[in-house]
Amino acid sequence: MMRRMGTRAAALGIGAALAAGALTGCGSEEPAAPPPTPEGLGEVTVGADGVQEVTIQTQDDYLFTPDRFTVAPGTVRLTLVNVADQMTHNLEFTDDELPQPIDAGIPVLGPGDQEKTIEFEVTTPGDYPFSCTFHLQLGQVGTMTVSE
Numbered sequence: 001m002m003r004r005m006g007t008r009a010a011a012l013g014i015g016a017a018l019a020a021g022a023l024t025g026c027g028s029e030e031p032a033a034p035p036p037t038p039e040g041l042g043e044v045t046v047g048a049d050g051v052q053e054v055t056i057q058t059q060d061d062y063l064f065t066p067d068r069f070t071v072a073p074g075t076v077r078l079t080l081v082n083v084a085d086q087m088t089h090n091l092e093f094t095d096d097e098l099p100q101p102i103d104a105g106i107p108v109l110g111p112g113d114q115e116k117t118i119e120f121e122v123t124t125p126g127d128y129p130f131s132c133t134f135h136l137q138l139g140q141v142g143t144m145t146v147s148e
């Protein structure tokens with residue numbers, strides 16, 4: 001819980017820094033570097049009950065942050081946090097491309113720091129693509145890898 005609060009605070013801090021940079025105008029012609037991934041996102045940890053947990057994020061854009069993460073075979077508890085002010089997203093695994101079926105998804109997740117957690121079992125190593133079906137045409141896709 002504290003970790004997620006910290007992540008949100010970090011995200012807000014990044015936003016404030018970007019806004020300040022825009023106001024002062026540094027005059028550089030170099031393209032802005034993408035914002036760093038907030039600490040903890042995409043990192044797999046093991047909960048007290050032995051289940052591996054990972055949190056990813058969506059924002060007011062068409063990206064999952066991060067868009068790749070790797071888990072071991074076993075139970076996965078995946079949390080999606082939508083820190084967007086405006087945009088609604090979802091997360092659905094791409095059924096016809098999965099090494100094994102995953103009977104879990106997040107059909108809709110509104111803005112304003114809403115979050116949802118799903119839990120599922122994976123046993124077959126490989127790449128498991130997922131997408132936000134609302135923004136699939138805009139390239140909002142990601143991949144969960146199940147290691148050997």
Ligand SMILES: [Cu+2]
Nearest residue numbers: 089090132135
């Ligand atoms: Cu989306």
